[in-house]
Amino acid sequence: MQKYDLLIVGGGMVGLTLALAVRKLTQLTVAIVEPNEPEDLTLEPELRVSAINAASQQIFSELDVWQSIVDARVQPYRHMHVWDKDSVGALDFDISDLSAARGREALGYIIENKVIRNALWQQAELDSGISLHTGEPLQSIAIGDHEVFASFTQQSPIMAKMVIGGDGANSWLRKQLEMPMAFRDYDNHAIVATVDVAQGHQNTAWQVFLPEGPLAFLPLFNDNQCSIVWSTSPDKAKHINQLSFEEVAKELTAASDGKLGTISVASKLMTFPLTMRLAHQFTKGRAVLIGDAAHTIHPLAGQGVNLGLLDAVALAESLIDVDVNGDVTRPLAHYSRWRRAGAADMVAAMELIKQAFAPQNPLMKLARGIGMAAISNIAPVKELLINQALGFNGDLPKLAKK
Numbered sequence: 586m587q588k589y590d591l592l593i594v595g596g597g598m599v600g601l602t603l604a605l606a607v608r609k610l611t612q613l614t615v616a617i618v619e620p621n622e623p624e625d626l627t628l629e630p631e632l633r634v635s636a637i638n639a640a641s642q643q644i645f646s647e648l649d650v651w652q653s654i655v656d657a658r659v660q661p662y663r664h665m666h667v668w669d670k671d672s673v674g675a676l677d678f679d680i681s682d683l684s685a686a687r688g689r690e691a692l693g694y695i696i697e698n699k700v701i702r703n704a705l706w707q708q709a710e711l712d713s714g715i716s717l718h719t720g721e722p723l724q725s726i727a728i729g730d731h732e733v734f735a736s737f738t739q740q741s742p743i744m745a746k747m748v749i750g751g752d753g754a755n756s757w758l759r760k761q762l763e764m765p766m767a768f769r770d771y772d773n774h775a776i777v778a779t780v781d782v783a784q785g786h787q788n789t790a791w792q793v794f795l796p797e798g799p800l801a802f803l804p805l806f807n808d809n810q811c812s813i814v815w816s817t818s819p820d821k822a823k824h825i826n827q828l829s830f831e832e833v834a835k836e837l838t839a840a841s842d843g844k845l846g847t848i849s850v851a852s853k854l855m856t857f858p859l860t861m862r863l864a865h866q867f868t869k870g871r872a873v874l875i876g877d878a879a880h881t882i883h884p885l886a887g888q889g890v891n892l893g894l895l896d897a898v899a900l901a902e903s904l905i906d907v908d909v910n911g912d913v914t915r916p917l918a919h920y921s922r923w924r925r926a927g928a929a930d931m932v933a934a935m936e937l938i939k940q941a942f943a944p945q946n947p948l949m950k951l952a953r954g955i956g957m958a959a960i961s962n963i964a965p966v967k968e969l970l971i972n973q974a975l976g977f978n979g980d981l982p983k984l985a986k987k
Contacts, residue, residue, distance in 0.1 A: 592615075610902060635890040721739060859883055
């Protein structure tokens, strides 16, 4: 029998961040169950990338992993260009628009998920208070009044004082504990791929709002490559996946109004449905949900991972001075209220943006365009929006504060 204070199910970016944050802020011991060990980087970019904001960068710096991430490969972006297809509406943001940039070089960073996870994993391996259990998933979990009992098929069972589900949108732990969720189908599918752009990405994150949904071009570590996130209707996604790479490239070039030059497809296309999920409660007894296990949002603002990282460090902060042998209800209830409110606000904000760009009649497009142009010319409003994009808003955990 192996005994720990915390058992984390899932060793992805959010679960590993939680483990490192707990060890930084407390003396609690941590076990992470993750069947899949990290994979080495290849010369080609990974299809799944994350837009990491300044608050998340601060978290990684506090956990001593940011330099490892930078040493692997990252792509900062100093500019953002957002426009409404076939409209006068456009927004341009630059780090220089922020009067209190505080020496920051970028609005954010586009980083392959594998790069982040590998850096976090390597740091976790260095901590004697973190035990990584790989090779097989958990078979069962039982939660009592004072402890959690988890068993494998072959490995020795684990006993802990608390269990955390950091195992993604289809969380095994959440299903085992029958923790209810609110959910809504966005009626959108996301297509991701790597593309070559003839004019280079120009250290800019590009996003165009099309009739079926937004299309983002996120700059990669190669100056002439971007990662696309194309949110569109299921029928349109099916159509795109039936096209040749040359035909997809023509659609992308036309959709982007040629702003990045001629586009060519440099990888396979990966497609997945988009669904909003929000757990009714983030805790149940001695069980806790973080990251995508607790909530998923539309990717149009690239805030999903950042939201999960805030969950991780908020939970770690809530556990400072907690007596895991006693009643953990109060600190966990505090975490649940704190982070569910933050997630609910983000869900509402994504819905507001999505609905604002949905109407396609000429009068609505004109009004939207005028509004975007007005925002571009009002410095205080632009600065407020940039601060929100940086992640420095709301009730932030200590490890995320600048």
